Amino acid sequence: MPIGHGAHEDPALFHFDNTYARELPGASIAWKPAVVRAPRLLYLDRSMADELGADAAGRADADLAALLSGNVLPEGAEPIAQAYAGHQFGGFSPQLGDGRALLIGEVIDRHGRRRDIAFKGSGRTPFSRSGDGKAAVGPMLREVLIGEAMHALGIPTTRALAVVSTGELVYREQPLPGAVLTRVAASHLRVGTFQYFAARGDLDGLRRLAAYAVARHDPDLAGSPNPPLELLRAVARRQAALIAQWMGVGFIHGVMNTDNMTISGETIDYGPCAFMEAFDPEAVFSSIDHGGRYAYANQPLIARWNLARLAEALLPLMADPEDEAAVQRAVAEVTEVIDEFPRWYEARHLEVMRRKLGIDVPEPGGRPAGTDADDVALARDFLDLLQVQGVDFTLGWRRLSDAAAGDDNPLRALCRDPQAPTPWLARWRARCAAADAASTDTPGLPTRAERLRRANPWVIPRNHLVEDALAAASDRGDVAPFESLLAALRRPFDDAPEAEPYARPAPPELTAGYRTFCGT
Numbered sequence: 001m002p003i004g005h006g007a008h009e010d011p012a013l014f015h016f017d018n019t020y021a022r023e024l025p026g027a028s029i030a031w032k033p034a035v036v037r038a039p040r041l042l043y044l045d046r047s048m049a050d051e052l053g054a055d056a057a058g059r060a061d062a063d064l065a066a067l068l069s070g071n072v073l074p075e076g077a078e079p080i081a082q083a084y085a086g087h088q089f090g091g092f093s094p095q096l097g098d099g100r101a102l103l104i105g106e107v108i109d110r111h112g113r114r115r116d117i118a119f120k121g122s123g124r125t126p127f128s129r130s131g132d133g134k135a136a137v138g139p140m141l142r143e144v145l146i147g148e149a150m151h152a153l154g155i156p157t158t159r160a161l162a163v164v165s166t167g168e169l170v171y172r173e174q175p176l177p178g179a180v181l182t183r184v185a186a187s188h189l190r191v192g193t194f195q196y197f198a199a200r201g202d203l204d205g206l207r208r209l210a211a212y213a214v215a216r217h218d219p220d221l222a223g224s225p226n227p228p229l230e231l232l233r234a235v236a237r238r239q240a241a242l243i244a245q246w247m248g249v250g251f252i253h254g255v256m257n258t259d260n261m262t263i264s265g266e267t268i269d270y271g272p273c274a275f276m277e278a279f280d281p282e283a284v285f286s287s288i289d290h291g292g293r294y295a296y297a298n299q300p301l302i303a304r305w306n307l308a309r310l311a312e313a314l315l316p317l318m319a320d321p322e323d324e325a326a327v328q329r330a331v332a333e334v335t336e337v338i339d340e341f342p343r344w345y346e347a348r349h350l351e352v353m354r355r356k357l358g359i360d361v362p363e364p365g366g367r368p369a370g371t372d373a374d375d376v377a378l379a380r381d382f383l384d385l386l387q388v389q390g391v392d393f394t395l396g397w398r399r400l401s402d403a404a405a406g407d408d409n410p411l412r413a414l415c416r417d418p419q420a421p422t423p424w425l426a427r428w429r430a431r432c433a434a435a436d437a438a439s440t441d442t443p444g445l446p447t448r449a450e451r452l453r454r455a456n457p458w459v460i461p462r463n464h465l466v467e468d469a470l471a472a473a474s475d476r477g478d479v480a481p482f483e484s485l486l487a488a489l490r491r492p493f494d495d496a497p498e499a500e501p502y503a504r505p506a507p508p509e510l511t512a513g514y515r516t517f518c519g520t
Helices: 019-023 046-051 061-069 137-152 191-199 203-217 227-249 296-318 324-357 372-388 393-398 400-404 409-414 422-438 448-455 463-476 480-489 497-503
Strands: 008-010 028-030 040-044 072-074 080-082 086-088 091-093 101-108 114-120 159-171 175-185
Touching: 019 028, 019 080, 019 101, 019 203, 040 061, 040 137, 046 159, 061 072, 061 159, 061 175, 072 101, 086 191, 137 159, 137 175, 137 463, 137 480, 191 203, 191 296, 203 227, 203 296, 227 296, 227 324, 296 324, 324 372, 324 448, 372 393, 372 422, 393 400, 393 409, 400 409, 400 422, 400 448, 463 480, 480 497
Parallel strands: 008 072
Antiparallel strands: 028 080, 040 159, 080 101, 086 091, 101 114, 114 175, 159 175
16 A cells, blocks of 8 residues: 555654665665464574564563554655565566665674665555465464575575464465565665666666765775676675575475575575475475576576576676677676676585585695595585485484494485495595695584584475475464474584484475475
8 A cells, every 4th residue: 555544653663764766766666564364483593683683671562563664664664565576487577666666774793794674575566466465374483494594504595573463364276364464684685676767778876876885785885986897796706605505404495586596695485495305406396497597507597597687787887888889898797796606606615515524724825735626526426426316415424424434324224225435435535634634724623523513414404394384374373383393494514413303304205296385
């Protein structure tokens, strides 16, 4: 509904400073969340609320539910639906935008970081097209589980502050209980945000957006000779690091459209995502990814493709379209960045793999012992072993900690042929010995087994457990399985006995046909 109707204001829950609404005219539409029938607080991360400087202590759950559903707007909120475009499965849509989300405002958290506070599932906006703008309890709690798992794994991510059930039904394949998520992000700037202005030929808007992005995420670039080019480079480096971390935990995003690639380098949108169990580079879980465009092994390639679309959007800021020589120079400069991305990704991926292999001990000179090519081959061959032997990705890596402690049996027990790991283990131990020889001047390091336990999680969001927890919450209103799973996911490296049920892979008959959905 338009500003001026519906929800009313309440004393400050957050201390807002809303630069996006203030500095980027034409990048959004002022709008208010729909009023819901019976808001009830299902989930609230009180530690995050404190980190954001929110005045949540002492407020009744009913009051918080009203504030975090949109029925009552916190003082200082300026809700807006952000505009953006995007390539979705390769096809360009010049206008997408927040069809069921609203940026409520921005806060400076207790660490001095600017954070977005946004609703998801808060009703129709001018960008909704044929959608109802609502969300269901299951997909919103899924955002909590996956986002918190990623955060605990040390992977940059948007996070969920709260989920409020609405007391209303949303209609998908069947009626489902509705919910509103409160999402926290470094920003909601996307590749698609730049595409929106570029597609319209709005150079002033594009210029303001680029300056805003630099000021918000890369202020050191403001004085560079070519800030748009350096912004592209910074985003590419962040994405190289992010995708390398995804690959290291077997995470498959499922919908890597350009409107789901952030400028900040955070993971966003946990719709049709999943974590692999048995290792398969071609794994696809999304029900809408019929051709495998966003399969596990394709994610670095798609990241580069998306960055090329960002480069295209930024080009008008780098050269006058009428100056052919300047355009050619600009094209050459952005092409160099895009062509460098694979090297940046491979370097970050090798760092991830060395940590997972326990061979990341630096020499006094700062480089691991052994050549990059040898270590790439060692990691690749371990993945090949996992694939041929049908080994669970997460547990296969985790069992290296047992091998480092002198017990190969847990890894062998995962394999169809218990003798299959023998040649690889011999190579790995030789490589570990070389790393140890190079680290004689680095006292006080944890043992290799300890480092491996810190690098390779024991608990991930197992797909069947996620589905069971969400079904209990959605179908029966029982959030206890969700809360127990969330507690385990927040301690992914701890192999406490109580976490063992959450580390167990699903039976093969469940994983064979597993599919995820976007939740819209």
